[in-house]
Amino acid sequence: MRLSRYFLPVLKETPAEAQIVSHRYMLRAGMIKQASAGIYSWLPLGFKVLRKIEDIIHEEQQRAGHIPMLMPTLQSADLWRESGRYDDYGEEMLRIRDRHDRDILYTPTAEELITDIFRAHVSSYRDLPLTMYQIQWKFRDEIRPRFGIMRGREFYMKDGYNFDLTKADAMHAYNRHLVSYLRTYERMGLQAIPMRADSGPIGGDDTHEFLVLAETGESEVFFDNAITELKIGDREIDYGDKAQCQAVLEEFTSRYARTDETHDEALFNEIPEERRRSARGIEVGQIFYFGTKYSEPMGATVQDADGNDVAVHMGSHGIGVSRLLGAIIEASHDGKGIIWPEGVTPFHAGIVNLRQGDAGTDAASERLEAALIERGLDPLYDDTEERPGAKFATMDLIGLPWRITVGPRDLAQGVVELASRRTGESERLSVDAAVDRVAQIYGA
RNA sequence: CGGGGCGUAGCGCAGUCUGGUAGCGCACCUGUUUUGGGAACAGGGGGUCGGGAGUUCGAAUCUCUCCGCCCCGACCA
Numbered sequence: 001m002r003l004s005r006y007f008l009p010v011l012k013e014t015p016a017e018a019q020i021v022s023h024r025y026m027l028r029a030g031m032i033k034q035a036s037a038g039i040y041s042w043l044p045l046g047f048k049v050l051r052k053i054e055d056i057i058h059e060e061q062q063r064a065g066h067i068p069m070l071m072p073t074l075q076s077a078d079l080w081r082e083s084g085r086y087d088d089y090g091e092e093m094l095r096i097r098d099r100h101d102r103d104i105l106y107t108p109t110a111e112e113l114i115t116d117i118f119r120a121h122v123s124s125y126r127d128l129p130l131t132m133y134q135i136q137w138k139f140r141d142e143i144r145p146r147f148g149i150m151r152g153r154e155f156y157m158k159d160g161y162n163f164d165l166t167k168a169d170a171m172h173a174y175n176r177h178l179v180s181y182l183r184t185y186e187r188m189g190l191q192a193i194p195m196r197a198d199s200g201p202i203g204g205d206d207t208h209e210f211l212v213l214a215e216t217g218e219s220e221v222f223f224d225n226a227i228t229e230l231k232i233g234d235r236e237i238d239y240g241d242k243a244q245c246q247a248v249l250e251e252f253t254s255r256y257a258r259t260d261e262t263h264d265e266a267l268f269n270e271i272p273e274e275r276r277r278s279a280r281g282i283e284v285g286q287i288f289y290f291g292t293k294y295s296e297p298m299g300a301t302v303q304d305a306d307g308n309d310v311a312v313h314m315g316s317h318g319i320g321v322s323r324l325l326g327a328i329i330e331a332s333h334d335g336k337g338i339i340w341p342e343g344v345t346p347f348h349a350g351i352v353n354l355r356q357g358d359a360g361t362d363a364a365s366e367r368l369e370a371a372l373i374e375r376g377l378d379p380l381y382d383d384t385e386e387r388p389g390a391k392f393a394t395m396d397l398i399g400l401p402w403r404i405t406v407g408p409r410d411l412a413q414g415v416v417e418l419a420s421r422r423t424g425e426s427e428r429l430s431v432d433a434a435v436d437r438v439a440q441i442y443g444a
Numbered sequence: 445c446g447g448g449g450c451g452u453a454g455c456g457c458a459g460u461c462u463g464g465u466a467g468c469g470c471a472c473c474u475g476u477u478u479u480g481g482g483a484a485c486a487g488g489g490g491g492u493c494g495g496g497a498g499u500u501c502g503a504a505u506c507u508c509u510c511c512g513c514c515c516c517g518a519c520c521a
Contacts, residue, residue, distance in 0.1 A: 012470065012482070013456050017514050037513065091445095092520075109521085143445070143519065157521055209521095218520085283521065320521035354480060389481035396481090407480055417480090 001347065003382040007044050010394055020216045022329035023148030025338050029398045031325075038145025038153030045398060046325065048346040050156065053324050054135055056187050056343065057158050064180040064239045066131045066160055071113050073137055077103035079112040082298050092140045106139040111294050111316055114161045118312070119300040125165045128302065128312065131173055133160030135321060147216070150282070150326040158319040163295075163312045165304065170289055170313035174206060175245035177287045177317040181210055182232045182252065185284070188324065189341025190331055192284055193227055194252055198261035206289040209259060210319075211281030214330040221281040223257035224271045259283075282327045285319040338399030339422050342442060347380035348372070349438050350400040354388045354407035364416065364431055365406045371435040375444045396421065402441065404434055 009030040018024040026032045031046030042050055058068060074096070080086035086093075086105075094106040107113070114132065122130065135158045145153050162173035178194060185192035190212050197209035211221050230252055238244055256271055258264065259281070268276065292311040295301065301309040332339045340346065349372065353365040365381060372379040380400060382391050388407070395403050405417040410428060418434045419426035429437060438444075 009454085011455065016450090016456075019515080034513090090519090138521075140520065144515095144517090146515085151520075155521065159521085286521065318521050323521060356479090358479095385479095387479050387481090387483060389479090389483085391481085393482045405480075409480060 001380050003380060004384050010397060020147050021333055022326040025329055026148055038142055040149060045346050049325055049344055052344045053321055057184055057319060060180045060184040061133055064176045066133050069132050070134050071110050073107050074104050075107050075113055077105055079116055083112050083294055094139050094141045108138055108140045110159055115294045115298045115300045118163055123302055125302045125304045129164045129169055131162040149322050156322040158321055160317040162315045167313050170315055172242045174287055174289045174315050175249045176239050179237055179245050179248045181285050186232055187343045188328060189343055193257050195257040195259050196262050197259050208287050209283050210285040212284050212327045212331055213279050214282050215280055216330055217280035217282040219281045219283055220260040222263050222268050222278050224255040225275040225277045227255040227257050284324055284327050287317040289315040337397035340399045340401055342401050345401050347400050348377040348442055349379050349402040349404055350395045351379055351381040352391045352395060352403060352405045353383055356383060356385050358408060360411050361406045361408055364411055368404055368431055375439045377444050402438055
C-alpha cells in the first residue's frame with residue numbers, strides 16, 4: 001500500500017477525551033473515530049488489525065474443532081422471555097420496538113438464539129458433541145462507556161456455545177476452549193492468565209476469565225507469579241484427547257490466580273511471599289460451563305441411548321475481539337506509539353523513502369515494495385513528500401514492527417536500513433538482503 | 445443514576461465574568477528554498493460560536509429550554 005493513496009488520518013495532538021494510552025494511540029494513529037458515546041467507526045488501519053485478530057481466532061477455533069456460523073444482531077424478545085433473561089438482563093440490554101410494536105433487542109450475547117437453533121434441528125445424542133461459534137457485533141448499553149474501544153457499548157465479540165450429552169463431555173468442551181484461548185492470545189503476543197471468576201448474568205458454576213496484566217486494567221487481580229512462566233508455545237495439541245486438554249487446564253489453573261470477585265485472602269497467603277502478586281488486569285475472554293440453565297427452560301433436549309429425553313449440557317465462551325486491540329496496545333507500546341506484535345500488525349513492514357522524488361531512493365523503495373509483495377507480504381510504503389522526521393514519527397506512532405529506511409546516504413553505499421520498532425536496533429543491508437530478512441521474520 | 449465539567453474552523457484552545465458582530469497554534473491550498481527524527485518564509489481558503497426560544501438598538505458573551513460529549517463513582521466481553 002502506498003501511504004499517499006491510503007486513508008491514515010494521524011493526529012499530532014492528543015484528543016482531550018482520551019485518558020488511557022490505547023485510546024490515545026488508536027485515535028492518534030487514525031484507527032478509530034468516535035461516532036457517539038461508546039460507539040466507534042473503524043478506520044482502515046484499525047479495521048485491518050481487527051481483521052488480523054479475527055483471523056487468528058477463526059484459525060484457532062477451527063483447529064479446536066469448533067464450527068463457525070453467524071447469528072443476527074437483532075433478536076426477538078420472545079426468545080429471551082423463554083429463558084427469563086428479558087426481564088433479568090436489565091437496562092444494559094438495548095430494547096427496540098419495530099413498526100408492528102414487537103419487542104426486539106440488540107444482542108448482548110446469544111445463548112437463547114443458539115439454543116433455539118439447536119432444539120429445532122438436533123434431537124439425538126448421536127449428533128453430539130456440537131460446538132458452534134460466531135464473531136459478531138454485540139451491544140451492551142453501559143451506564144458509562146469509557147476508555148475508547150475497551151469499554152464501548154458496541155463491541156465485536158467471538159462467542160461460542162457447546163452442546164453435550166453429559167457434564168463430563170461439556171467439561172471437555174470447556175477445557176478445549178481454555179487451551180484454544182491460550183494459544184490464541186499467545187499468537188497475538190499477549191500473556192493472558194486464566195483466573196477463577198464470577199459468572200455474572202450468564203450464570204453457571206465453572207468459569208474462568210482471561211486477564212492481560214496492565215496498569216490501566218479495570219479488574220484487580222491476585223496471583224502466584226509462577227503462573228507467568230507458563231507457555232503453550234508450539235506444543236502439539238490433540239483437541240480430541242480429553243486427558244491432554246484436562247492436563248493443560250490443570251497446568252494453567254493449579255496456581256492461585258483470581259480476580260477480586262473470588263479472591264480468597266487465606267489461600268493467597270499460602271503462596272510464598274516472594275511469588276505473591278496483586279496487580280490490575282484487562283479481561284479479554286471468559287469461558288463458562290452452565291449445565292442445563294438454558295436447555296431446560298427452552299426444551300433443548302436429545303434422546304439418549306436409552307430413549308430418554310435429556311436436557312443437554314451447555315457452556316458459552318467469549319473473546320472480546322475489539323477489546324483485544326486495546327489490550328494489545330496497553331501491553332505493547334512506548335512513548336512514541338504502538339508496537340504491534342508480528343502476529344497482528346496491520347502491515348508487515350514500513351518503507352520510508354527519505355527523499356521522495358529522488359530517482360535513486362524512489363527506485364529502491366519501489367523495488368523493495370514489489371519484492372515484499374512478491375513474497376506475499378503486505379508493506380506500507382511512505383511515498384509522501386513529508387520530511388524524514390515526520391515520516392519516522394508517523395511510522396513509530398502506527399507501530400509497524402519493522403521499518404526499512406531508504407535514504408540517499410545509505411543508498412550511496414548500496415544499502416538500506418532495517419530497524420526493529422521494538423528494540424530500536426537496526427542493521428544495514430542490501431535491498432535483496434532486507435527483503436530476505438523480513439520474509440524470514442514472517443516465515444514467508 | 446449521583447457528583448463535576450465541556451460544546452467557538454478538521455484537531456487543540458483563547459474570547460464569555462465586564463454584550464459592540466470572532467482570534468491563536470497545528471492541519472489544509474499556492475509558491476520558493478529545504479530534506480537521516482514532527483522545516484522556514486510569503487501568500488491564501490475555511491467557522492456565525494451545539495439546537496431552539498427570550499432579553500436588548502445589538503448576543504459566542506445575559507436568561508430559559510432541549511441536545512450532545514467528557515471525567516469521578518456503583519455495574520460489565
